[in-house]
Amino acid sequence: MSLKKYLLLILSFSVFCACLSGAPKGKQIAPGVWYFHDRQESIPWDIHVVTVCLSNPAVTVETMKAGNQLRALEKTSSMVSRFRGNVVAAVNADFFQGDGMPVGAQVIQGELIKNPTNRSVFGITDAKEPFIHIVDLDAFLLTPDNISYEISHVNGARNKDNLVMFTPYMGSESPANRWGTEMSARCLEGYAVNDWFQVVITEKSGLSGPLKKSTVIPEDGIVLSAHGKAKRFADRHIEEGDTLNLILRLLPVEDPIFTLVGGIPRIIRDGEISIEHMEENLYEEFRTTRHPRTAVAFDKTKDTLYLMAVDGRQPRHSVGMSLDELADYLKKLGAHQALNLDGGGSTTMIVQGKVVNNPSDAIGERSVTNALLIVTRDSNPVQ
Numbered sequence: 220m221s222l223k224k225y226l227l228l229i230l231s232f233s234v235f236c237a238c239l240s241g242a243p244k245g246k247q248i249a250p251g252v253w254y255f256h257d258r259q260e261s262i263p264w265d266i267h268v269v270t271v272c273l274s275n276p277a278v279t280v281e282t283m284k285a286g287n288q289l290r291a292l293e294k295t296s297s298m299v300s301r302f303r304g305n306v307v308a309a310v311n312a313d314f315f316q317g318d319g320m321p322v323g324a325q326v327i328q329g330e331l332i333k334n335p336t337n338r339s340v341f342g343i344t345d346a347k348e349p350f351i352h353i354v355d356l357d358a359f360l361l362t363p364d365n366i367s368y369e370i371s372h373v374n375g376a377r378n379k380d381n382l383v384m385f386t387p388y389m390g391s392e393s394p395a396n397r398w399g400t401e402m403s404a405r406c407l408e409g410y411a412v413n414d415w416f417q418v419v420i421t422e423k424s425g426l427s428g429p430l431k432k433s434t435v436i437p438e439d440g441i442v443l444s445a446h447g448k449a450k451r452f453a454d455r456h457i458e459e460g461d462t463l464n465l466i467l468r469l470l471p472v473e474d475p476i477f478t479l480v481g482g483i484p485r486i487i488r489d490g491e492i493s494i495e496h497m498e499e500n501l502y503e504e505f506r507t508t509r510h511p512r513t514a515v516a517f518d519k520t521k522d523t524l525y526l527m528a529v530d531g532r533q534p535r536h537s538v539g540m541s542l543d544e545l546a547d548y549l550k551k552l553g554a555h556q557a558l559n560l561d562g563g564g565s566t567t568m569i570v571q572g573k574v575v576n577n578p579s580d581a582i583g584e585r586s587v588t589n590a591l592l593i594v595t596r597d598s599n600p601v602q
Contacts, residue, residue: 340354513526
């Protein structure tokens with residue numbers, strides 16, 4: 220064996236041992252990914268945990284939006300089956316409105332598809348470092364003359380004097396009213412969060428009066444929709460053919476973000492149980508009542524990720540957990556930071572293509588807004 224191969228073998232073994240040391244016992248379902256089922260009859264609790272070694276180069280954490288539209292619902296299992304890649308595990312993610320709009324922000328492979336709110340999010344940077352924060356959007360564009368203007372929303376309402384960015388996740392056409400200027404733009408190298416990207420203005424309408432027709436959102440680009448002060452800025456400083464520089468920052472995170480979903484609320488901060496429901500405008504009963512729960516967490520090294528689902532509302536099978544019980548269980552696993560995701564009838568965990576928990580709705584698995592996926596490049600997962 221060559222020295223290079225020997226060193227690679229030692230490095231791989233060290234990474235494996237470091238991740239496994241913080242993982243609960245269970246079945247390895249893919250390189251760097253384990254699953255275990257914890258059945259506690261005395262309560263009863265029926266718990267499912269997936270443990271992920273983030274430093275394993277074959278593993279990525281992805282997120283997917285129901286129907287590939289901002290306002291859409293879809294079962295977690297359906298999103299898994301549609302994903303172009305080898306999904307070895309998944310859970311439902313954010314809370315949502317009746318039309319399928321997620322409550323919090325979402326980033327899909329570096330693309331921001333919805334503004335943040337003042338609720339916690341879980342994310343992964345391009346360097347595969349996990350984080351849990353309440354994030355704020357700081358976004359603007361630069362014209363060819365280096366004049367900047369604030370972007371108020373991404374796929375949000377265009378209010379008075381706003382400049383808003385619409386992407387294909389919003390639909391086929393801009394939803395804004397006709398009182399403004401709209402600019403279609405082609406992205407040169409795709410979107411980015413916390414990094415600059417460029418667009419070329421391909422069409423501009425509404426300069427001499429109201430928009431005469433709805434603006435089509437290009438599949439490979441965006442629409443910039445301007446009203447009031449923003450319209451006057453666009454009419455004066457942006458022309459067809461211009462190349463604009465844009466940045467969408469989600470502060471306080473500074474590094475480029477690859478994956479992000481919302482949740483409510485944070486339940487572990489810096490290794491201590493911290494149920495932050497009051498800070499995130501939730502009522503006390505949400506904390507104390509036992510429900511089915513879904514959660515995401517990671518350890519102090521930021522190398523071990525946990526996805527957890529516990530069934531509930533089924534007295535003979537599993538009664539569910541309060542947020543304190545959920546946090547306590549995750550802390551004992553080794554979680555240093557943790558976030559509660561949507562629970563109740565939404566709680567679903569997929570392992571190797573199968574729903575492994577027992578969703579509480581009478582009709583079974585519920586349609587939800589988005590999902591967190593564990594993806595591996597290995598086409599032959601460990602059996």
